[in-house]
Amino acid sequence: MPAGLFELRKDPITGWWVATIVDRAFLRDRFARRAEQIEDFGDCQNCRLPEGDGVRLRVLKDYAFHVVGTEEEAKELDQRFAQVAMSAARAAGSWRTVVAPPGEHRGLHQVGSAIVEAMVTNARDAIVAARSAGQTDHLQVVQNWGAQAGARTNHLCFEFYDLPQIPHRIAEELGGAARFVIREGECPYCRLVRDVTRTRERLIWEDADSVAFAPWASRSAFELWIASVSTQRTTGTGRFTHACARSPAWNWGPGCR
Numbered sequence: 734m735p736a737g738l739f740e741l742r743k744d745p746i747t748g749w750w751v752a753t754i755v756d757r758a759f760l761r762d763r764f765a766r767r768a769e770q771i772e773d774f775g776d777c778q779n780c781r782l783p784e785g786d787g788v789r790l791r792v793l794k795d796y797a798f799h800v801v802g803t804e805e806e807a808k809e810l811d812q813r814f815a816q817v818a819m820s821a822a823r824a825a826g827s828w829r830t831v832v833a834p835p836g837e838h839r840g841l842h843q844v845g846s847a848i849v850e851a852m853v854t855n856a857r858d859a860i861v862a863a864r865s866a867g868q869t870d871h872l873q874v875v876q877n878w879g880a881q882a883g884a885r886t887n888h889l890c891f892e893f894y895d896l897p898q899i900p901h902r903i904a905e906e907l908g909g910a911a912r913f914v915i916r917e918g919e920c921p922y923c924r925l926v927r928d929v930t931r932t933r934e935r936l937i938w939e940d941a942d943s944v945a946f947a948p949w950a951s952r953s954a955f956e957l958w959i960a961s962v963s964t965q966r967t968t969g970t971g972r973f974t975h976a977c978a979r980s981p982a983w984n985w986g987p988g989c990r
Contacts, residue, residue, distance in 0.1 A: 742950040746909040746921050751950040768840070768879025771887050779832040779888035788851040790831050797828040798897050826869045826895040831855040833889035840878050841889060852891055859893050871896045871903060926960050 739752045783789050801807035831852055837844060856874045863872045875892040877884045899907070913921040929936050929946045937957060938945035945959045 744909075744948075744950040745925075746913060747905045748909060749905075749950070751952055753951060766879075766881060768884075769881055771880055771885060773887060777838070777886065777888050779830070779886055779890055780835040787834050788831060788848065788855060790829060790855060792827065792829050794828040796825065797895075798826040800825070800897055825897040827893070829859070829893040829895075830890045831859075831893070837889050838887045839889060841876060844889060848889075852889075856891055856893070859895075863895050869895045869897050871899045873900070922960050925958075926962055930962075 738754060738756045740755045742751050742753045743749070744751060779791065783791050801810055833844065833848055833852065837848070841849065859874075860872050863869055873894045873896060875894065876890075877892075878889075910921050917924070925946075926944055930939065930944060935947040935949070936944065937947060939962075941962070943959055943961055945957050948956060948958050
């Protein structure tokens with residue numbers, strides 16, 4: 734048994750300290766939980782909306798995010814909201830979901846590569862479209878499964894949140910990566926990929942395009958990072974092929990979690 738239950742580890746990019754459990758005397762089964770089903774009373778909206786077969790994109794709310802600022806700024810905005818256009822009201826972004834074919838209520842790991850590739854392709858297309866539109870700063874893709882994870886449907890789907898602001902943690906990582914380049918003279922993600930493929934201690938997956946690994950200073954249980962092994966994948970021409978869809982890291986940025 735290690736000297737302590739926790740180690741205080743430092744994230745090499747953000748500089749944040751994280752308490753990481755190192756006592757491995759726990760059983761993996763203690764973390765295993767069967768995904769609880771959602772009671773939909775026999776009417777799954779993602780099965781029937783939108784109409785059609787195959788993987789589909791459903792727009793739940795356009796102009797979903799209204800930037801109101803502080804409480805005082807929100808009160809001032811409320812007083813003049815009825816007299817301004819939507820474009821001047823600082824409303825932006827959208828809430829969408831890409832849904833698997835009708836009747837598909839299995840987990841992502843059970844559906845096979847064709848559906849997974851189609852859903853990942855939709856996610857990639859949404860990122861490219863948001864980048865071209867230039868009206869928002871961050872598109873977040875979320876996939877949860879089971880009531881415990883916050884899912885409100887049994888249908889396999891990805892949620893897209895097109896945000897008018899960069900989340901705080903992402904902004905810290907961008908700033909930390911820039912400081913790392915200035916300090917060390919190289920990309921921190923390139924170094925992580927090089928180190929993890931050399932030591933292989935925390936390597937989970939590796940193929941010709943990407944690697945998945947457990948970070949040194951993880952902030953949640955079973956956290957994984959996916960990174961491209963080729964900078965041309967993330968900074969190149971923007972071409973997209975079926976091979977790219979099979980690569981988890983292609984055009985999702987140099988690192989994603």
